Amino acid sequence: MKKNIVIIGTGGTIAGKASSATETLHYTSAILSVNSLIHEIPEIHKIVHVTGEQLSQIDSCDMTCGIWLQLAARVNELLASNKVDGIVITHGTDTLEETAYFLNLVIQSQKPVVLVGAMRPVTAMSADGPMNLYNAVTLAANDKSIGKGVLVALNDTVNCSREVTKTNTMLQDSFQAPDLGYLGYIQGGIPYFYRLPARRHTLCSEFDCRGITDLPKVEIIYGYVDSSPIIAEAAVKAGAKGLIYAGLGNGNMSQDIRKGLINIEKQGVVIVRSTRVSSGIVTRNGAVHDDEYHFVVSDTLSPQKARILLMLALLTTNDPVEIQRMFWEY
Structure with a gap:
């Protein structure tokens, strides 16, 4: 029996058009x-019953929390x-991972949710x-795919949404998980899984956005x-309730930054130490005495994904101990 799949469109390069079949750089997204x-x-109709919905029509650089x-x-x-x-969601690649x-x-839900995009517009002679x-x-x-969380599928690969990132500005194999690797591959329309997501997600998540x-x-x-610390101080003055510090190496920071962030944390703003390095763990009490300063560490989450987890955490608490627990679990 055919499955019923809904494809939700949000725009992006996958829906983009250029002036010629050889043009892959200068094109308009979300057409x-x-x-x-x-x-x-x-060919899709041979394998599933499919319907489409257009939720937005944007370049993914214009994605918002409201959307x-x-x-x-x-x-x-x-x-x-x-x-x-x-569910399948078509999306621009710039913020797809977020x-x-x-x-x-x-x-x-445990039902499959898959995000997909493209590195080339649909008009390209080798459109992906x-x-x-x-x-x-x-x-x-x-x-x-049931119970494996939200997945990302590009270039015949299957990726975990927690770990996947765009690694190249142009190449079709841009989406990878540098630390932990792909979840699997898709060959001949069949997914082959080789590992499972280990962190809490979807139906096991404590986060609820209803209302x-x-x-x-x-x-x-950065x-x-x-x-x-002037940029951090300006962000707090503008209303930031939390800051992600994309630090040096193992989330390290200069003495000036440390003093500034310590002062900001005392104002009730949550500070999470991440790293500008493309892979690796930010360890607690490694480069900085987190216990003393009440900082949170991001584990292996990139700065942009640490921001997402912190935003959701702040819906219920600003306790750094409780938020650190979330970063270990998610």
Whole structure:
């Protein structure tokens, strides 16, 4: 029996068009509707019953927390129906990893949710979008995907939303998980899994966005030579309830930054130490005495994903001990 899959469109390069088949750099994102994308891949109808919904039509650099909340509400609503077996979300690649991780924390279902994008517009002679979308649909329709959290499918690979990141500005194999590797591959329309997500997600998550209209303001502060706390102080003055410090090495920071962040933490703002390094663990009490300063460490989460987890944590608490527990579990 064919599965019932809903494809939700949000825009992005996968729905983009250029002036010629050889143009892959200068194009306009978010032109084609999700139903147009489905129409271009008639083979989809041989494997699933598919319907399309257009939730937004944007370049993913314009993604917002408000759209995230709308998307989460709609996905949860659809998955609560026994007439829907899985969801595929088309998305621009610039912020795809962030949307995927946010949904991984707030979707209350074991049914498959798969995010997919493209590195080349649909008009390119070697467009990757159509096959990526076909693979994403086969992944969402496969029972092996149940209970594995929100997945990301590009370039014949399956990635965990917590660990995947865009590693290259242009190449089609940009989406990878440098530390822990792919969850698996898609070959001939069949997903092959080789490992499982180990952290809490979806139905096992404690985060609930129902009734939430906005998320607490959290900003990311980047570490560099001779940096000062003025940007962090300005962010707090503008209303930030939490700060992610993308620090040096193991989340390290200069004496000036440390003094500034200690003072900010005393004002009730939560400080999370992450790193600008592309992989590795930020260890507690490693480069900085976190216990003494009441800082939180991000574990292996990138700064942009640490921001998402902190925003959700701040919906219920600003206790650094409790928030550190969340960072260990998610």
